[in-house]
Amino acid sequence: xxxxxxxxxxxxxxxxxxxxxxxxxxxxxxxxxxxxxxxxxxxxxxxxxxxxxxxxxxxxxxxxxxxxxxxxxxxxxxxxxxxxxxxxxxxxxxxxxxxxxxxxxxxxxxxxxxxxxxxxxxxxxxxxxxxxxxxxxxxxxxxxxxxxxxxxxxxxxxxxxxxxxxxxxxxxxxxxxxxxxxxxxxxxxxxxxxxxxxxxxxxxxxxxxxxxxxxxxxxxxxxxxxxxxxxxxxxxxxxxxxxxxxxxxxxxxxxxxxxxxxxxxxxxxxxxxxxxxxxxxxxxxxxxxxxxxxxxxxxxxxxxxxxxxxxxxxxxxxxxxxxxxxxxxxxxxxxxxxxxxxxxxxxxxxxxxxxxxxxxxxxxxxxxxxxxxxxxxxxxxxxxxxxxxxxxxxxxxxxxxxxxxxxxxxxxxxxxxxxx
Amino acid sequence: xxxxxxxxxxxxxxxxxxxxxxxxxxxxxxxxxxxxxxxxxxxxxxxxxxxxxxxxxxxxxxxxxxxxxxxxxxxxxxxxxxxxxxxxxxxxxxxxxxxxxxxxxxxxxxxxxxxx
Numbered sequence: 001x002x003x004x005x006x007x008x009x010x011x012x013x014x015x016x017x018x019x020x021x022x023x024x025x026x027x028x029x030x031x032x033x034x035x036x037x038x039x040x041x042x043x044x045x046x047x048x049x050x051x052x053x054x055x056x057x058x059x060x061x062x063x064x065x066x067x068x069x070x071x072x073x074x075x076x077x078x079x080x081x082x083x084x085x086x087x088x089x090x091x092x093x094x095x096x097x098x099x100x101x102x103x104x105x106x107x108x109x110x111x112x113x114x115x116x117x118x119x120x121x122x123x124x125x126x127x128x129x130x131x132x133x134x135x136x137x138x139x140x141x142x143x144x145x146x147x148x149x150x151x152x153x154x155x156x157x158x159x160x161x162x163x164x165x166x167x168x169x170x171x172x173x174x175x176x177x178x179x180x181x182x183x184x185x186x187x188x189x190x191x192x193x194x195x196x197x198x199x200x201x202x203x204x205x206x207x208x209x210x211x212x213x214x215x216x217x218x219x220x221x222x223x224x225x226x227x228x229x230x231x232x233x234x235x236x237x238x239x240x241x242x243x244x245x246x247x248x249x250x251x252x253x254x255x256x257x258x259x260x261x262x263x264x265x266x267x268x269x270x271x272x273x274x275x276x277x278x279x280x281x282x283x284x285x286x287x288x289x290x291x292x293x294x295x296x297x298x299x300x301x302x303x304x305x306x307x308x309x310x311x312x313x314x315x316x317x318x319x320x321x322x323x324x325x326x327x328x329x330x331x332x333x334x335x336x337x338x339x340x341x342x343x344x345x346x347x348x349x350x351x352x353x354x355x356x357x358x359x360x361x362x363x364x365x366x367x368x369x370x371x372x373x374x375x376x377x378x379x380x381x382x383x384x385x386x387x388x389x390x391x392x393x394x395x396x397x398x399x400x401x402x403x404x405x406x407x408x409x410x411x412x413x414x415x416x417x418x419x420x
Numbered sequence: 421x422x423x424x425x426x427x428x429x430x431x432x433x434x435x436x437x438x439x440x441x442x443x444x445x446x447x448x449x450x451x452x453x454x455x456x457x458x459x460x461x462x463x464x465x466x467x468x469x470x471x472x473x474x475x476x477x478x479x480x481x482x483x484x485x486x487x488x489x490x491x492x493x494x495x496x497x498x499x500x501x502x503x504x505x506x507x508x509x510x511x512x513x514x515x516x517x518x519x520x521x522x523x524x525x526x527x528x529x530x531x532x533x534x535x536x
Contacts, residue, residue: 246467257463259442260492305422305440308469308493314421315436348463405459 009113028114028193029200034207034229038066040387041225041234043212043248045069046078047188048365048372049240050195050206051380052387054112057202059381060388065204066234067196068227070211070244074192077242080310080342081373082265082287082299084278086123086183088150090139091410093398094351095146100395101378105186108377114194116186117292123183123278124158126327128172132283136178150180164274164330171326172283185278185289191376215251215362222252222361237362238387243308243343245366254358256366257348257404262341263302263370264312266321268334270294275328284323285316288331296331298324302344302370312341344369349403351410354382354396363387364401422490427500429482441475444487445507469493471516471523473508476500489516 007013007026017024040056042049045067056062069075085105087098109115127133136152143150155167158177167174196206207229214226215237224233239248243260270293280287285301300320303313317339325332347353347367352375354365365383368375382395392400398410422435431437442465449461466472472492477485487505489498489512496519499512507527508516516523 244469246465247469255460255464255466257465259465259467260469305435305474306443306467306472306492307495309495313435404463405455 009115028197029206031208032205034066034068034205034210034227034232036231037233038205039064039234040236040238041065041232042067042238042240043225044076044240044242045073045192045196045206045208046076046240046242047074047191047195047376048078048242048368048379048383049238050192050199051376052238052240052365052383053199053204053206053380054195054202055381055384056388057199057204059384062388063202063204065199066207066232067199067204068207068210068212068225068232070209072208073196073206074189077342077344077372078192078376079189080265080340081188082289082297083185083188083291083373084123084183084280084287084289084299085118085120085186085374086180086278087148087374088123088125088139088143088178088180088183089412090142091351091412092142092146093410094412095143095148097352097378097382097395097399098375099146099148099378100381101375102182104377104381105374106182108186108191108194112194112198114190114197116190116194118184118186119292120182120184121276121278121289122161122179122181123280124153124161124177124179126158126174126279126281126283127176127178128174128281128283130175133175136176139178148180149182150178153177153179161277162275162279164328165279166327166329169326172281172323174327183278185291187292188373191373195380212248212251215248217252217359220358220360222359235361236387238365238383239362240365240383242345242366242368242372245345245364249357249364252357252359252362256353256364256401258345258353258367259306260308260343260345261302261305262307262309262312263299263344264316264339264341265297265299266317266336266339267291267298268296268331268336271296271334274330279327281323281327284319284327286320286324286327288324288328295337296334302346308343310341310343311339344372346370349409349411350413352379352399353401354379354386354392354399355401356386356390356392357401422495422497424476424488424497424500426478426481426484427486427502428484429478431478431481433478433481437478437480439477439479441477441485444473444475471498471520475503491516491519494519
């Protein structure tokens, strides 16, 4: 299906608008009133929900779609993560879906006609214990077999790539790293905005401030969702709501193997460019990259108990910052500007769930835990396939709910189950 | 910082002194259980947004497991109780009902006990 875009963004559009003092720009997406019925209703206008809608339209020609959102577009974990993109996973099904996402990210700005500022600046996961050295070498071998280009690099090369790093410890000297040159970052808000605009241009409805209050089912089949803005009937319902997946599932009458915990991040004052790769240090629970504005973007570990507070525990900041100051001594006098938390949906094997559910017509896409942003395009691609066909395609097949009953885990929990 | 009082040694412990142990009062399913029940016991969690009962261990203190009632949205602690207790005690239920009047305990006899 050809996709008609109103007001395509280009250098000519900028030049044309410049003539009119930039007064002629229209809104990037429409804000329509919800209709009574849609073929597909997607709950959650974060990256994953909007990407699902986009690929439903693009790959399957299904445009009778509404994406409804409790708050504002991309205001949940899509706008709260540290924007890291990589695909260096150990297990084959993970590598497949994350690498699909990475490949889609590489052309996403062109595809959406929206600059998502994808920056493949390279990514290093530091090995700081012998255990990690062996683990990451194993991942490199697995990635080679999967066709995902990663390499093991020695400490000298780490220092060369990241001059500000201290590789000599004292607590955790850098013993090497897992390097993915294709990894990097993107502008998280722009990913949500770009997808929303593309969906709106296809005639889909993106409806904000529309909290789901109930899910109607009859004879084991979904009928409608009740929302703050009225009842919306649907043939198919996709729940793509991360931390609140359990609450939506309860409305539909089933339970999920999910626990919601806060994961937090902090951002420093902007400084001059000092680090042009993403560095993750999983032993000490910290990861850092420098944004285009010059801020150091720092992510830490999750809280280990259930909470929905979107702020997280104070002592995790201390742990993260303490570890990063040892690794990057020059940041010791940086002031931190902002701190926030997002509610991440953790599964037992730390892998996502893309699955049909016990209720006919309801599909879930959740369980991305601490690492959902990097997966957005691949997740949407696989979820669209699942919703359109009613059964998973090759990317989603391993991530069904039945894996917990059958013991077919996609085990990505590594040693500590963090910084995923 | 989250602070819980250990019901065994009475110490007001900060969360760095404690180790969380997940949802409390899970009913262990033995060999006679079905695959669905066993899956539920191992993986399905209530993941409540509101009044949550959970296990904690006073890891850097007396070392004992105990149970706590906490609001996962406001982080209010309603009380802690011993791990051998089958349900939260009446005063804890009372505290929870005060903060969330719409909340009802999901075990049978408790609701009458609170009213009395």
